[in-house]
Amino acid sequence: MTALGRGLAVLRCFDATHPQLGTTEIAQMTKLPQPTVWRLCYTLQQLGYLVPAPDSDKLRIGMAVLGLGQYALGTADIGEMVQPELMQISKRTGAAVSMGVADQDDILIVARAQGEAALLVNMRVGSRLPMATSSAGWAYLASLPPDVRDNQLQKLKYQYKGKWATLRAAIESAAATLPASGFVLNEGFFHPDVIAVAAPAFDKQGKPQFVVTCGGLNLKLKFMKAEIGPEIARLSRKITVALAGRQA
Incomplete structure (x- = not known):
């Protein structure tokens, strides 16, 4: 083993x-x-x-x-299903919209659409987002049971010595907002000029399977909170329904 x-x-x-x-x-x-x-x-x-x-x-x-990898995505048709909606949101925001899965201490991007706005990093399918500082990572962490989340945070803290207390407090705060809003907001933790939102999608057993995220440079906070966050949450719920084998 x-x-x-x-x-x-x-x-x-x-x-x-x-x-x-x-x-x-x-x-x-x-x-x-x-x-x-x-x-x-x-x-x-x-x-x-x-x-x-x-x-x-x-x-x-x-x-x-x-x-x-193609089989993993193809069995549920999730990648094909979400791509048009990822593109629609990316055109609306000009930003990047991605779907990812948790992999070790990162979120691995498995589907992505890119708007016309300037890129901070040229990511693509196969790129990784850090779990501790990205909105995608926060959405995954927020969706875990508190004891499981605490164990995962204990593993991450050694990578962020000196600023872990502030970072953990922000992650826990985001987790507290997820049940009511359906998404998490990350303002400036991945990069000072990046605002991003993300939401988890769950499998039949209620475990987080995918996360969907949208973020980019110089986006308006009000726009992301009032419009794009709920849109990302809606798409994640649609994925959850698809994973459960029900009709959306």
Whole structure:
């Protein structure tokens, strides 16, 4: 089981920012010994989950991983279902609208639409948002039972020494607003000029499965609270209904 966990840790190193990696880089990112990384990468190559990058001594994700990802989205048709609505909201705001899933200490983007406004970071499907400072992360944390949220926050606090007390208070405050409003608001914690809203969608067991978020530079606070937040909450409820196998 340890080997399985380590193999998944290797695969998680690859994302939109790191599409190609060498074994030394993977060892640094996973904090695993270099010989262990070599053995894991060899096995993952034999299974098709990693392949050699063209004209390079590095590795990249293979089709076997992409196939699993497409199946995960395709089984519920969630990615296809939400894309038109993500695009509609992005056009209305000019901002980025994403759907993501929790993965370790991040939110992994699995669907995205981008408006015409200036970008802070050029993210795409496969990019990651930090759980502790992004609205998407806050929505996920806010949707957890208090004891589970507390455990997750304990894991995150070591990454934000010196400012954790302020950050945790903001996360808890956002969590307190979720039941009434249906969304969380993050003003300036991801970046001083970014205002973002996000809402969770739940599976049949009531566990958070996806989060939907909209945010960007120089957006108006009143507009985000009064119009876009409720719109994101409505879309998340629609996803929850779809995950439950009912008609929206």
